[in-house]
Amino acid sequence: MTDTARTKRKTSAPNVVKPPAAPKAPGEAAVEGERKVQYYRDMMLIRRFEERAARGYTQALVGGYCHLNLGEEAAVVGLMTALRETDYLFTNYREHGYAILRGIDPKRVMAELYGRVDGVSKGWGGSMHMFDLTHRLLGGYGIVGGQLPLATGAALAIDYRSLDEIVMCTMGDGTANIGAFHESLNIAALWQLPIVYVIINNHLGMGTTVDKASAEPELYKRGASYKMASERVNGLDPVLVAEAAARAVATARSGKPFLLEVVTERLRGHSVVDPAKYRTAEETALVKERDPVHTFAARLVAEGLLDEAALTQIDEQATKRANEAHAFAEASAMPDVSTLFDYTYATPVANDSRRLPGEPLFEAAPRVTPEVAT
Numbered sequence: 001m002t003d004t005a006r007t008k009r010k011t012s013a014p015n016v017v018k019p020p021a022a023p024k025a026p027g028e029a030a031v032e033g034e035r036k037v038q039y040y041r042d043m044m045l046i047r048r049f050e051e052r053a054a055r056g057y058t059q060a061l062v063g064g065y066c067h068l069n070l071g072e073e074a075a076v077v078g079l080m081t082a083l084r085e086t087d088y089l090f091t092n093y094r095e096h097g098y099a100i101l102r103g104i105d106p107k108r109v110m111a112e113l114y115g116r117v118d119g120v121s122k123g124w125g126g127s128m129h130m131f132d133l134t135h136r137l138l139g140g141y142g143i144v145g146g147q148l149p150l151a152t153g154a155a156l157a158i159d160y161r162s163l164d165e166i167v168m169c170t171m172g173d174g175t176a177n178i179g180a181f182h183e184s185l186n187i188a189a190l191w192q193l194p195i196v197y198v199i200i201n202n203h204l205g206m207g208t209t210v211d212k213a214s215a216e217p218e219l220y221k222r223g224a225s226y227k228m229a230s231e232r233v234n235g236l237d238p239v240l241v242a243e244a245a246a247r248a249v250a251t252a253r254s255g256k257p258f259l260l261e262v263v264t265e266r267l268r269g270h271s272v273v274d275p276a277k278y279r280t281a282e283e284t285a286l287v288k289e290r291d292p293v294h295t296f297a298a299r300l301v302a303e304g305l306l307d308e309a310a311l312t313q314i315d316e317q318a319t320k321r322a323n324e325a326h327a328f329a330e331a332s333a334m335p336d337v338s339t340l341f342d343y344t345y346a347t348p349v350a351n352d353s354r355r356l357p358g359e360p361l362f363e364a365a366p367r368v369t370p371e372v373a374t
């Protein structure tokens with residue numbers, strides 16, 4: 001980006017764009033109502049998909065790890081509404097809901113969990129490593145914080161080319177203590193990159209609470225260290241998350257990075273195999289009470305936007321799509337082992353060994369027969 005273009009974009013919008021406070025125009029309330037109902041549909045789709053995925057795991061259909069978005073549906077939905085198709089998303093291993101709301105067919109997401117050829121990453125990535133350039137989902141990372149430097153680099157590329165695109169990079173609360181977090185935020189602020197870093201604060205990094213792991217548990221405050229605008233939002237309310245995400249994205253689109261902390265809850269264990277014994281019965285009960293899918297349903301009924309019959313219909317639709325995703329995934333073929341290395345690198349790499357399981361690491365050196373003295 002030229003200096004002129006940089007200056008122009010940096011000054012074209014204030015640091016934080018506030019939502020419009022003007023009174024609603026006629027018809028606007030109806031649009032807002034439909035938007036909320038759509039949020040609910042999307043939350044329910046993630047809920048039923050994740051429950052189906054958990055069942056798939058117990059049926060030994062999912063290989064490797066499997067981390068679910070259960071309890072985080074409002075956060076996922078609110079965040080994804082703020083992105084344009086041309087924006088990029090980097091996330092961590094807790095990614096199924098994000099992939100679906102980026103527009104990837106749930107069937108392809110489930111097929112990836114089951115390690116099948118029709119999966120998002122052709123069956124070679126699994127739950128943690130979905131990648132889809134068409135939908136601008138650039139992963140899916142199993143290494144805590146691994147996505148941050150890459151997302152920052154993508155934002156630099158956008159800035160360099162003066163494109164009207166932004167990057168959103170989500171992570172967990174535990175990730176805010178990784179070195180790459182500080183390095184990435186520092187560079188993004190120094191170079192004023194178009195990126196929104198999102199901390200999904202579900203209070204736990206595996207079994208360790210934020211209070212035990214972070215000297216400053218109000219994680220959004222870390223933006224101050226990098227002179228980066230930041231905000232904390234209630235992640236159990238999709239409307240609030242959507243509004244906060246829109247402000248953050250508008251800031252990034254004006255050429256300034258933003259740090260958004262979304263405070264949410266993880267309904268179950270860290271991954272599907274974690275019984276979460278470190279939580280007390282009271283904590284578990286409280287988390288269930290705050291379940292965003294249930295509380296949002298009750299609110300939409302109270303606001304007259306949905307009735308019990310409509311709730312049931314939305315649930316049935318979501319359940320049907322989750323079941324169809326499962327059936328599609330189960331019917332899809334396993335990838336052929338000969339394709340194991342086909343998608344490791346985007347371009348050929350000279351010393352890429354492409355050694356298949358069981359094959360020797362190097363070609364055996366010719367055997368030298370020692371001369372025997374006679």
Ligand SMILES: Cc1ncc(C[n+]2csc(CCOP(=O)(O)OP(=O)(O)O)c2C)c(N)n1
Nearest residue numbers: 094142143144172173174175202204205206
């Ligand atoms: C560099 C690295 N260290 C440790 C791990 C093991 N690990 C996997 S997830 C996790 C906790 C991360 O917690 P958080 O960032 O809050 O994300 P959440 O799982 O809550 O979404 C850890 C320590 C890892 N995958 N990578």
Ligand SMILES: [Mg+2]
Nearest residue numbers: 172173204205
């Ligand atoms: Mg966490």
